[in-house]
Amino acid sequence: MEQDMMHLHLCMVRFNKNEKEKRNMRQKVLAVCTGVNEKVDYTRTDLIDGGYIDSVTLVEIASELMDEFDIEIPYEEIMPENFNSIDAMTALVEKYV
Amino acid sequence: MELLEVIGNGDSFWKSILSTKMQYNSLLFFVFFLLFLCVFFLCRDGKKKQICILTGNIIFYVWAGWQPMLIVLGSGLIAFFTTLKIEKIYSRYEGEKEELSPKEQVTLFNGYKKKARKHLILAMVLLFGVWILVKLGKLLGFATVTTFAAMYEKTGVIVPLGISYYTLSTVGYILDVYWRKAAPTHNFVEFFSVMTYFPHIVQGPISKYSDLIEKFRKIPKFDFERVCFGFQLMFWGYIKKMVIADRILLYTKGVFAAPQEFAGVEIFIAVILCVVQLYADFSGCMDIVRGISQIMGIELAENFRQPFFSKSATEFWTRWHITLSAWTKEYIYLPIAMNPKFLKFTKKMKKNGKPWLSSFLKGMVPLIAVWLFTGLWHGTGLDYIVWGLYWCLLMTLSKETAFIWDKLYKKIGVDTQRRYYKLFQCVRTYFVFAIGRMFTVAGSLQGCALLWKQMFAESRLWVLSDGTFYTYGLDEKDCFVVLIGIIAMFIVDVLHEKGKRIRKTVAAQPLPVRWICYYGMIFAIVILGVYGAGYDASAFVYGAF
Numbered sequence: 001m002e003q004d005m006m007h008l009h010l011c012m013v014r015f016n017k018n019e020k021e022k023r024n025m026r027q028k029v030l031a032v033c034t035g036v037n038e039k040v041d042y043t044r045t046d047l048i049d050g051g052y053i054d055s056v057t058l059v060e061i062a063s064e065l066m067d068e069f070d071i072e073i074p075y076e077e078i079m080p081e082n083f084n085s086i087d088a089m090t091a092l093v094e095k096y097v
Numbered sequence: 098m099e100l101l102e103v104i105g106n107g108d109s110f111w112k113s114i115l116s117t118k119m120q121y122n123s124l125l126f127f128v129f130f131l132l133f134l135c136v137f138f139l140c141r142d143g144k145k146k147q148i149c150i151l152t153g154n155i156i157f158y159v160w161a162g163w164q165p166m167l168i169v170l171g172s173g174l175i176a177f178f179t180t181l182k183i184e185k186i187y188s189r190y191e192g193e194k195e196e197l198s199p200k201e202q203v204t205l206f207n208g209y210k211k212k213a214r215k216h217l218i219l220a221m222v223l224l225f226g227v228w229i230l231v232k233l234g235k236l237l238g239f240a241t242v243t244t245f246a247a248m249y250e251k252t253g254v255i256v257p258l259g260i261s262y263y264t265l266s267t268v269g270y271i272l273d274v275y276w277r278k279a280a281p282t283h284n285f286v287e288f289f290s291v292m293t294y295f296p297h298i299v300q301g302p303i304s305k306y307s308d309l310i311e312k313f314r315k316i317p318k319f320d321f322e323r324v325c326f327g328f329q330l331m332f333w334g335y336i337k338k339m340v341i342a343d344r345i346l347l348y349t350k351g352v353f354a355a356p357q358e359f360a361g362v363e364i365f366i367a368v369i370l371c372v373v374q375l376y377a378d379f380s381g382c383m384d385i386v387r388g389i390s391q392i393m394g395i396e397l398a399e400n401f402r403q404p405f406f407s408k409s410a411t412e413f414w415t416r417w418h419i420t421l422s423a424w425t426k427e428y429i430y431l432p433i434a435m436n437p438k439f440l441k442f443t444k445k446m447k448k449n450g451k452p453w454l455s456s457f458l459k460g461m462v463p464l465i466a467v468w469l470f471t472g473l474w475h476g477t478g479l480d481y482i483v484w485g486l487y488w489c490l491l492m493t494l495s496k497e498t499a500f501i502w503d504k505l506y507k508k509i510g511v512d513t514q515r516r517y518y519k520l521f522q523c524v525r526t527y528f529v530f531a532i533g534r535m536f537t538v539a540g541s542l543q544g545c546a547l548l549w550k551q552m553f554a555e556s557r558l559w560v561l562s563d564g565t566f567y568t569y570g571l572d573e574k575d576c577f578v579v580l581i582g583i584i585a586m587f588i589v590d591v592l593h594e595k596g597k598r599i600r601k602t603v604a605a606q607p608l609p610v611r612w613i614c615y616y617g618m619i620f621a622i623v624i625l626g627v628y629g630a631g632y633d634a635s636a637f638v639y640g641a642f
Contacts, residue, residue, distance in 0.1 A: 060459075063434075067444060075431065076276035076277055076278065095203075096200075
């Protein structure tokens with residue numbers, strides 16, 4: 001019983017840590033996007049489909065994300081689904097970190 | 098009587114039919130299309146419809162010569178088998194990636210991607226190779242021939258119909274499979290019927306094959322309203338092409354063929370009208386082909402969205418020849434801008450204390466590549482390269498100087514949200530396009546320089562008042578028809594811009610009103626269309642690319 005509780009506690013700690021890391025990463029992604037263009041409303045989930053981010057801004061955001069997290073995002077990942085929202089961008093970055 | 102004599106003499110009748118060009122604006126095409134539709138609507142099953150379309154494509158294409166068709170078939174086979182090979186390589190990755198961490202998966206995938214790249218490069222070299230050979234042949238002034246024998250004897254060049262369009266779509270399709278953005282089809286009949294689909298092969302729209310394949314798989318049943326809408330769109334396209342564009346051409350072709358004989362207002366009007374002519378010609382053709390396709394139940398991509406209501410050069414190219422802009426963005430601009438080596442290079446530059454140069458290169462290199470390609474796609478002469486660079490420069494300047502204009506407008510109190518300012522922006526777009534068109538419309542840069550020189554040589558305003566203007570190809574009635582045509586096009590564009598659906602509105606009217614509209618369109622084409630003696634359907638401007 002005590003062992004189970006210990007295991008559960010460890011899982012909770014790990015989960016919280018992951019959540020915290022995720023939140024931090026999301027904050028960083030948001031900071032990168034705001035740095036590129038602060039006029040865009042980044043709470044939206046149709047940033048590309050709705051035309052709020054044009055191709056020039058998209059390129060700037062993607063290259064800044066690569067710089068910030070020191071990753072390489074291949075071209076096949078540059079698609080609307082991955083840049084339509086801050087959450088989608090965070091998930092993309094997580095894949096390559 | 099003459100017609101009966103010709104029909105009576107069977108051989109010459111068929112010879113004359115077979116030697117007639119099957120262009121979208123020819124009577125021959127219209128007859129072919131009506132016969133095709135009868136068979137098409139008799140096919141109930143989707144597969145039969147696909148085979149019917151493929152047969153129609155082959156008849157349409159072979160009419161211009163069966164040997165160019167072999168080149169298209171070769172290109173189709175290259176694309177089809179390359180995509181299958183790439184898919185096979187990636188399927189091995191799918192089998193091995195299980196139980197690997199995301200990072201290991203990326204490394205494994207990169208290995209397979211490298212293998213797939215070899216096939217991609219080979220296919221691209223072959224497809225673009227044929228296209229470049231054709232372009233070079235045209236640049237070097239070789240005669241256009243339709244047989245391989247004539248190619249060797251006369252040192253001519255075979256120009257397969259629509260090569261500039263299907264090459265882009267085919268390369269795009271292979272790249273989509275390579276980037277795993279689309280799954281390839283395993284059915285060659287399906288692929289080849291999409292590739293050679295007769296409404297889009299001659300001058301676009303440059304379709305995404307993966308999207309079109311999906312539409313081919315779900316061809317809807319006969320729908321009376323859809324068929325009516327399709328015919329209406331077709332007829333509107335014919336009006337734009339045959340009543341407006343071809344009529345304006347009567348004047349502009351004379352001016353641009355011998356600019357030294359014209360001056361001042363004559364050149365100015367020709368430049369202004371050649372923009373309308375190009376718009377009516379190209380968008381008219383798009384309406385015809387989209388109408389044809391709509392009748393069959395296959396929606397083709399939109400190529401124009403009221404381009405002259407654009408507020409800037411950048412916006413203009415999101416509304417004019419949309420499918421070409423989308424293609425260059427997806428397959429040239431973004432891959433270059435996102436290339437890891439290029440990004441590393443600009444990053445290094447930034448670290449070395451040259452942030453301005455780094456940001457400039459990041460923006461300019463992909464843009465120059467796009468515009469050089471767009472220029473060369475339209476034509477191989479120096480005039481087209483300059484035309485491409487002109488647009489590149491304009492877009493860069495408008496982006497980089499935007500903050501200066503904003504400050505200036507605030508200082509002098511110009512409200513950029515007011516209607517007069519928006520109108521100014523639209524007029525500016527029109528003139529920016531007209532100036533760009535001057536680079537290529539006279540056939541060379543020398544011709545363009547001559548146009549500018551003659552425009553300011555003398556005013557010649559008197560030609561407008563003493564009737565001389567009416568002797569240049571457009572008489573008083575023609576000018577009136579052109580004016581009415583331009584107003585009609587403008588009204589239609591305004592209504593579309595406001596989101597109004599004109600055909601739906603017409604369909605909701607009482608029967609007599611509807612039929613007045615339909616007959617009005619048909620009579621406009623028959624009576625006001627430009628035919629002339631010994632009428633031979635005049636070619637579409639963008640068909641030459």
